[in-house]
Amino acid sequence: MALLILFLNIFNIYAADIEVDTNIRYQTFQGWETGLSIVSHTGTLMGTDTTYKYITDDLMDLMVDSIGVTRCRIEFRSGVENTNDNWQDMIDGKMTYDEWKGFRYLTVNDNDDPNDLDMSGFHFSELDNKIEVGLLPLKNKLEESGQKLYINLCYVAFAGNLSNEEYIQDDPAEYAEVVLAAFKHISEKYGFTPDALEVILEPDVAKFGDGKLVGECIVATGDLLKDNGFTPDFIALSNTNMNNAVNDNYLTKFLNVPRVLEYWKEFSYHAYTGRTDENFIKIADIGKQYNVRTSMLEWWNLGHKYDFIHKSLKLANNSSYQYMSSISAPLEGSDHYAYMGTEFISPDNYNIDLKVRTKYASQYIKNIRPGDVRVEATSNDPNVDPLAFIDKNGNLKFIIMCETKTQIEIVNLEAGDYNIFYTSGNGVSTITNYEKTIYKGRIEEGDHYKIDIPSKSILVIKKEMVTSSVNEIDNSIKVYPNPTNNFINIDFESKQKESLSIELIDINGNFIRELYQGISELGTNKFNFDLANLSSSVYLLKFTFNGMSITRKISKAN
Ligand SMILES: [Ca+2]
Ligand SMILES: [Ca+2]
Numbered sequence: 140m141a142l143l144i145l146f147l148n149i150f151n152i153y154a155a156d157i158e159v160d161t162n163i164r165y166q167t168f169q170g171w172e173t174g175l176s177i178v179s180h181t182g183t184l185m186g187t188d189t190t191y192k193y194i195t196d197d198l199m200d201l202m203v204d205s206i207g208v209t210r211c212r213i214e215f216r217s218g219v220e221n222t223n224d225n226w227q228d229m230i231d232g233k234m235t236y237d238e239w240k241g242f243r244y245l246t247v248n249d250n251d252d253p254n255d256l257d258m259s260g261f262h263f264s265e266l267d268n269k270i271e272v273g274l275l276p277l278k279n280k281l282e283e284s285g286q287k288l289y290i291n292l293c294y295v296a297f298a299g300n301l302s303n304e305e306y307i308q309d310d311p312a313e314y315a316e317v318v319l320a321a322f323k324h325i326s327e328k329y330g331f332t333p334d335a336l337e338v339i340l341e342p343d344v345a346k347f348g349d350g351k352l353v354g355e356c357i358v359a360t361g362d363l364l365k366d367n368g369f370t371p372d373f374i375a376l377s378n379t380n381m382n383n384a385v386n387d388n389y390l391t392k393f394l395n396v397p398r399v400l401e402y403w404k405e406f407s408y409h410a411y412t413g414r415t416d417e418n419f420i421k422i423a424d425i426g427k428q429y430n431v432r433t434s435m436l437e438w439w440n441l442g443h444k445y446d447f448i449h450k451s452l453k454l455a456n457n458s459s460y461q462y463m464s465s466i467s468a469p470l471e472g473s474d475h476y477a478y479m480g481t482e483f484i485s486p487d488n489y490n491i492d493l494k495v496r497t498k499y500a501s502q503y504i505k506n507i508r509p510g511d512v513r514v515e516a517t518s519n520d521p522n523v524d525p526l527a528f529i530d531k532n533g534n535l536k537f538i539i540m541c542e543t544k545t546q547i548e549i550v551n552l553e554a555g556d557y558n559i560f561y562t563s564g565n566g567v568s569t570i571t572n573y574e575k576t577i578y579k580g581r582i583e584e585g586d587h588y589k590i591d592i593p594s595k596s597i598l599v600i601k602k603e604m605v606t607s608s609v610n611e612i613d614n615s616i617k618v619y620p621n622p623t624n625n626f627i628n629i630d631f632e633s634k635q636k637e638s639l640s641i642e643l644i645d646i647n648g649n650f651i652r653e654l655y656q657g658i659s660e661l662g663t664n665k666f667n668f669d670l671a672n673l674s675s676s677v678y679l680l681k682f683t684f685n686g687m688s689i690t691r692k693i694s695k696a697n
Contacts (some may be wrong), residue, residue: 154553155593156518156519156600157270157515157516157517157518157523157525157537157539158490158516158518159514159515159516159527159535159584160514160515160516161514161515161529161535162514163514163515163516164512164515164603165456165512165513165514166426166432166433166452166456166457166458166512167430167458167460167507167510167512167513168186168459168507168508168509168510168511168512168513168528169210169289169405169434169458169459169593170209170210170289170458170459170460171207171208171209171210171459171460171461171462171504172208172210172211172212172289172291172434172436172459172460172461172462172549173202173208173210173211173212173277173433173462173463173464173465173466173478174211174213174214174437174461174465175211175213175269175273175274175465175466176214176464176465176466176477177215177265177268177269178465178468179467180194180198180218180466180467180468180469180477180479180480180481180483181190181469181481181483182468182469182658184230184236185268185269185273186226186229186230186265186268186623187230187601189303190483190486191272192272193486193489194262194346194467194483194489194491194624195239195272195276195278198276198466198467198479198481198491199276199277199279199280199695200280201478201479201491201493202277202280202466202478202479203277203281203286204284205226205493205501206478206493206497206501206504206505207501207504207505207506207508208277208478208504209281209286209287209288209289209296209508210288210289210290210291210459211273211274211277211289211291212291212293212436213266213269213273213290213291213292213293213333213462214269214271214293214294214295214336214340215263215265215266215268215292215293215295215321216243216244216295216297217244217246217295217297217298217306217308218242218243218244218245218246218293219245219261219262219263219265219266219317219320219321220246220247220249220260220261220307220308220317220320221242221245221247221260221262222247222260223242223247223262224262224264224573225242225243225262225305226239226243226264226268227262227264228263230264231616232548233676241263242386243644244295244296244297244298244301244306245298245301245305245306246298246301246305246306246307246308247260248260248307248313249261249316249320250524250686252584253310253312253313253315253316254312255315256316256320256323258323258324261320261321261405263321263324263325264676266321266324266325266389266569266633267328267599269302270325270329271326273466275292275329276285277466278290278331281298282493288336289334289335289509290331290333290334291333291335291336291337291374291376292321292322292333292336292337292339292371293337293378294307294314294317294318294336294337294338294340295335295339295340296308296339296340296341296345296346297344297345297551298345298346298347299345299346301346304511305344309346309347309348309352311352311355311356311359312359314356314359314360314647315356315359315360315362315364316363317362318360318363318364318611319360319363319364319367319494321369321371322364322371322454323367326369328463328474329557330456330595332369332371333371334371334372334666335371335372335373335374335375335404335405335515336360336364336371336373337374337375337377337407337436338353338356338357338360338374338375338376338377339353339375339377340355340377340530341377341378341379342376342377342378343378343379343380343383343389344379344514344525348394349388349389350376350389350390350391350393350394350396350677351392351393351395351396353375353376353389353393354375354392354393354394354395354396354399355396357373357396357402357403358375358396358397358398358401358402359377360402361373361401361402364580369544372404372405373404373405374395374404374405374407374434374436375404375405375406375407375557376389376390376406376407376408376422376583376693377407377408377409377436377437378408378409378601378604379409379411379412379643380409380411380412380413381408381409381410381412381413381414381415381418381419381422382412382413382418383413384406384408384413384418384422385418385421385422385425390425394429399464400429402520403429403431404431404432405431405432405433405434405458405459406422406426406429406431406432406433406434406435407433407435407436407459408422408433408434408435408436409435409436409437409438410435410437410438410443410447410451410638411437411438411440412449416454419450419451419454419455420454420455422456423454423455423456426455426456427456431454431558432458432459433455433457433458434457434458434459434460434461435451435455435457435459435460435461435648436459436460436461437461437464439463439476441476441496443462443463443476443496443678444499444500444567445496445499445500445502445503445540445566445597446540446566447499448460448476448503449503449524449540452503452507452526453526455476455629456513458502460522462478462497462498462500462504463476463477463478463494463500464476464477464478465478466479467476467479467480467481467491468480468481469481469482470482470490473684475518477494478493478494478497479491479492479493479494479497480492480494492542495567495569495570496544496566496567497570498562498570498573499564499566499597500563501527501598501659502562502597502599503538504573504600506536506538506601507526507528507536507538508530508685510530510531511528511529511530511531512528512529512537513526513527513528514527514528514529515527515537516537521541521542521576522541522542522543522545523539523541523542523545523547524539524540525532525537525538525539526538526539526541531538533583534555534601534603534617535602536596536599536600536601536602536695537598537599537600537601538596538598538599539597539599539600540597541561541592541595541596541598542595543594543595544592544593544594545592546588546589546590546592547587547589547590547592548589549582549586549587549589549590549597549600550582550587551584551585552582552588552601553584554581554582554583554584554604555581555582555602555603556581556582556602556635556636556637557578557579557580557600557601557602557623558576558578558579558599558600558601558603559576559577559578559579559590559598559599559600559601560574560575560576560577560598560599561574561575561577561590561592561596561597561598562574562575562596562597563575563592563593563595563596563597563598564594564595564596565595566595571593571594572593572596577590578661579633579634579635579654579661580634580636580637580661581637581638581658587603607684607686609684609685609687609689611632611633611634611635612631612632612633612659612682612684612689613689615631615632616629616630616631616682616689616691617629617630617631618680618691618693619670620686621693621694622693622694622695623670623694623696624671624695624696624697625669625670625671626667626668626669626670626671627651627667627668628665628666628667629664629665629667629668629680630663630664630665630666631663631666632662632663633659633660633661633662633664633666633684634661635661635685635686636658636659636660636661637658637659637661637685638657638658638659638683638684638685638686639655639657639658639664639682639683639684640653640655640656640657640658640681640682640683641653641654641655641666641680641681641683642654642680642681642683643670643673643678643679643681644678644679644680644681644690645676645678645679646676646677646678646679648679651673651678652681654666654668659684670695673695674695675695675697676694676695677692677693677694677695678693679690679691679692679693680692680693680694
């Protein structure tokens with residue numbers, strides 16, 4: 140197997156090369172996560188918003204097709220363990236939102252035995268609301284397109300103000316019981332099981348001890364869930380601060396818990412502080428050492444831009460990533476860290492658009508897919524920073540961050556059909572070119588192809604499988620005049636440069652002559668053939684495009 144493949148040669152006055160080594164492999168990408176906020180696109184609570192149902196379908200289309208999200212975090216709060224359904228009381232107007240906030244992490248034990256689960260002591264109405272308005276529509280939309288939503292059930296307990304009687308789930312056995320209650324409730328009511336449990340959101344902010352307690356909760360819960368037929372991936376430690384993600388109080392104590400590695404699948408962190416290269420690299424090393432995925436799962440901040448995604452995938456080897464929390468927020472005004480903005484006027488009159496920074500981020504989200512394996516790609520120009528992946532079919536793709544205007548020359552690219560496009564702008568607001576196509580079609584081995592990047596951009600180069608492009612020709616083909624006395628003109632549009640043959644066949648299917656053999660042009664293709672010496676009859680023109688054929692009937696008259 141070849142060790143080193145030189146794919147790109149970038150030249151400007153600071154000539155640069157990108158080298159790819161497909162034998163050096165890093166993370167296998169797992170999923171792009173969204174949160175499911177309880178605040179809707181109007182800035183009101185999902186549970187009370189009556190307009191959401193009108194836009195759900197359009198929102199989910201955009202989430203799946205234009206952004207590319209494949210995973211969701213669905214949160215349940217410690218306060219589900221309570222004799223009273225406080226969320227429902229708030230929805231029913233029996234308490235205010237602020238009053239509900241005082242109850243949402245407060246626990247009332249179902250009974251005094253953590254090994255005796257009394258389901259009547261748990262209420263999941265808030266979780267159900269998020270499942271019904273957010274999770275199920277997203278799950279269904281992904282499944283329509285043959286994809287699968289990865290569901291991360293996340294436990295939240297910001298119980299800092301509560302007494303030890305009011306918060307009881309910092310006992311591994313009680314913690315395991317509330318998680319089992321949630322798994323049972325979801326699987327019995329909705330017929331699916333979460334793929335993962337994110338053990339505790341931000342233990343360094345929540346009232347939840349140290350890494351030892353997180354580890355003990357994983358072991359207790361893993362055992363109890365397994366006894367009940369549930370085997371989710373366990374995601375931890377989810378610290379707020381990247382310094383805490385790798386320190387002794389959390390990581391070392393966590394790793395010292397016996398059997399924790401039996402269940403731990405993903406090393407998660409949030410990026411509110413401690414975003415140093417040193418921490419990124421430590422996280423990548425831990426992932427490698429313990430054979431767990433790494434993931435950045437929260438940084439709700441307007442400073443969260445695509446360059447941070449790029450760095451996280453490259454330095455921390457992230458397999459999973461949460462870019463934003465809410466699906467949609469108001470189009471203008473307070474942001475809620477949403478993927479999209481919506482202006483709702485009436486059921487027939489509303490506008491939805493991707494937030495500008497989502498348009499940049501989606502260059503990563505949409506083009507790096509679950510199952511893609513990152514491979515080594517290096518550049519000798521700091522202004523041209525490549526990420527390279529191999530997809531499930533063995534096709535290479537590049538996401539290249541270009542800091543400035545540059546010219547790239549592609550050489551030695553493996554032959555195939557390529558889609559090359561870029562998005563340019565400052566990464567925050569103005570987009571000067573959004574997914575502008577540079578080239579779409581066939582590149583042969585040895586072809587030289589020049590790309591001009593006008594300014595700071597994200598350049599995407601993808602090798603793609605072309606399947607039914609013959610349909611594009613079929614829809615656009617024009618053959619005239621017909622009948623003809625001598626010359627015949629053929630016009631059609633092609634979105635690909637592909638192998639093309641045009642043959643003349645008689646009405647009994649016998650081959651008469653080849654009219655053309657070559658490669659189609661991108662855009663309009665025009666041909667003109669002299670048929671003067673054919674005898675008058677009906678003939679077929681057989682077009683074979685990328686191995687697939689269509690025919691057109693023509694009449695020859697004298
Ligand atoms: Ca209990
Ligand atoms: Ca109990």
